[in-house]
Amino acid sequence: MNAIVNIVSLFKSAKDIFPFHGGVHPPENKAQSTQLPIGQLPIPEKIVLPLRQHVGNIPKIKVSVGDYVLKGQLIAEAEGTVSAAIHGSTSGTVSAISDAIIPHPSGLPDRCITIAPDGLDKWIEKTPQDWRNAERKSLVASLRLSGIVGLGGATFPTHIKLRADGKSGVHTLVINAAECEPYITCDDMLMRERADEIVKGVAIAQYLLGAEKVMIGVEDNKPEAADALKTAINKLNAQIQVKIVPTLYPSGDARRLVHLVLGTEIPYDKRSTEVGLQVFNVATVVALYRYFELGEPSISRIVSMTGNVQKPQNFEVLFGTPMLHLVQAAGGAKANTTHFIMGGPMMGFDLPTAEVPITKAANCIIAASPTLFEQPPPAMPCIRCARCADACPVNLQPQELYWFAKSDNFEKANDYKLFDCIECGACSYVCPSDIPLVQYYRYAKSEIIALDKAKEAADLARERNDFRLARIEREKQERAQKHAERAQAGKAEAAKTETGTKAEPKIDQSDEKLNTNNGLTSGADDAKKAAIAAAIERAKALKAAAQTEATTEQKVKPEKSAPADDAAKKALIAAAIERAKAQKAAALATGNIPKNVADAAEPVKKEIAEIEARRQSVGLAEPKEAELITPNNTDAAADKQALIAAAIARAKAQKAAADAAKLAQSDIKTEKE
């Protein structure tokens, strides 16, 4: 067995290619869009630039409505480490900064800058850089202003891939030109037509990384592209090795490609740079060339417009160009077109509407029709045939992962390396039962992330709550002491008719004490009561605040932390309001009532006593604001009020208990799993 493996690996190394496990070979459908050269589009009527075009923080807007911007002008700058700048893709006036539907699977609107082009397409002053004689550090810093992101589809800001200090341990640069997904040909056409730019861009990337060796991995279904590259390499006398890899999806996945060309398996928990490797998409290096040698920031890309259109073709498209503009340029969509897909048929997604702009991630737009992409038949049960496992390029066991995801057994899914899944779709592609496996994995991943977040949030909320409760206790005691002192002083002034003046400096027993109190309320007792009531109100408010915080945070999507902060803020405000109310009540109580009661005639006191007794009988533990303020209510009204208040209090308590139970349960669940 081992001998056979050795012989096979010998054979492989002789071929200089190191295959990965699995993979599939779907019909390529690439020829349709490579018949025509890369086309140019007229300037569209409007440019809509979403701020969210890359992985990471959304950039900070640097223009306002009405501003005139030039082509290539920075209109939003990178915010934080992982972020990318956005530039005006043509000259014109900023006509709106508003929310619009962006090309994202969620279909949600997001902030966009809209430019009304003036048709002049006027550039800013271009500042090419003499990168060969510049410090790497300053070049990397300048890259932050370029807006360049990984154009293979990952859209990871490129300046992050180069260390800010200009140093890196990268010895080999791998250029990803595999373009393994069916239909997509933008990289193919780029290589055919602009191989020189690629070779020049590679030189820059190599310099920035300090890499000794460069390899370009091209699938063997793109012989023209490979030839063009070789010609350009020879012409420019570059030291770049073109590696022809077999056409097998997903060879364009960075880790798979590295394995293919170098035989290196990047450990699952390491970045490629940690093993001295870096991977750049072929289109990204062209963007580097344009930025450094021509002074042009990232404002356009090549997009394959294919599928159910009259004339499939690749176009150079300005970012922000309405997608329909591109469809039009390809001769328009055929009659039975149902919708559009961004990306390839293996990993792409349905665009929420046709009214979306082209962004940095848009490598391919496919017009879809029922004949092109048949509706999959209803899923049958998994028969454990393990074809998915044979196809998995990561060597996972998709059938097991499916089972765990389906039964919400997330811990097991994690054990079976769910997070190593690259969602390439090879498993679904070969599944005889037509199970949408990748959807199950996406679901399980998002659930696990959400659960982790929720647990974190709950822990944080609990911690905060404990701290608050301690503080409340301290404040309560301080306040009670103050009240007691004041009450005592007031009583000394009053006549000595009252008896049983027990000055209690500390009031830490609350409800019980109140209930056992007799109806003959003294000034001190009232003050005490008011203080307690205020404290209870505060505690309630805080509890409510803590709960809202915990529950809202639980619902919030992992990547969006802003709403959670909002919720927390809101909850805090609500708590503050509650506190103020409680304080007001306390002030009212301490300020007015004692005097009134003290001065009241005997029948009034009796009535108060009766009310107290009734309140106890209906089980109202906590005194209500209203009652404290107007203790001399008539019988019927007081009765009703007391009952209503009691009901409300009970309902509130029940809800709080239910919420707490739910939270506790979800915690237990998380811990269990």
Next chain:
Amino acid sequence: MNRSPYISNAPSVGSIMFKVLLALVPGIAAYVWIYGGGILVTLTLATITALAAEAAMLKLRKRPIQPFLMDYSAVVTAWLLALAIPPIAPWWLIVVGTFFAIVVAKQLYGGLGYNPFNPAMIGYAVLLISFPVLMTKWPAALQLAQTPLSFGDQLHLIFSGVLPQGVQIDAVTSATPLDYLKTQLMLKHEVGSITQAPVFGVLGGKGNEWVTGAYLLGGLYLWQQKIISWHLPTAFLAALAMISGVFWLVNPAHFASPLFHLFSGASMLCAFFIITDPVSGPTTPKGKLYFAAGVAVIAYLIRVYGGYPDGIAFAVIFMNICVPLIDAHTQPRVFGHEK
């Protein structure tokens, strides 16, 4: 909405099962040639019972009937069971067995994809335990029978239990080679002399070796069609050859040759059609090797030391129990992970 991939290139479950049925055809043809047409009656009865039971259960379980009937998985179970029991047994035997296999062993566990045991083997085991005598009444190969039965005679026998005038049951049945070997060994005869008996052929049982050979052919077709991987059949046959080889080398007088074991009983059917049931088997490549080897070893031990002439069914059921364990401990190394 992210619902990629949009394309698929998978044969349906139905087409996979259909190819399995297709692969059984050479074996069935050889069977008819050697033993007469009775098997066709049994196959038909099994098919009808399986489909009816499946449909009824799907209806009771409120599941869509059409897609599940059209996946042919019930028919595969029916055929495997029919091929495993004597073709001249009374009609109700196969009906009871198939009914049990589909209703209890498959549908009560949740239907397609959820049965932990191979339904055909459960059906077989139930029949073997409940009706041991009927299950050993195998017809003699036509060329060996004193009075070969015509198709009409077999049909009559199956439905009425009555043999043609003047024909004794012993004249139409014969012990299988495995059975014969076992009883003769108990009588202290040696393998060399036992295998001189007319029931023995070159490889296994006389005539029967053609049937097993045809199964092998069908199995190779399934492998070529990528319906089954090489792991299970290879590991099963290799393990069976190895264990029987060791015993045979130690004492050839008391233990039959590996070749005999490979071509006798249900070995070939097991290697390519029974243990290759994906639902009740392991999924990892290494797990398949362990599973198949386990079946081979247990089946051999039952053949040699157990109370039954063949032990495939029990071996398969036992190894089915071990599948979760096998799968859990044979997980392949994930890309980028240390083992």
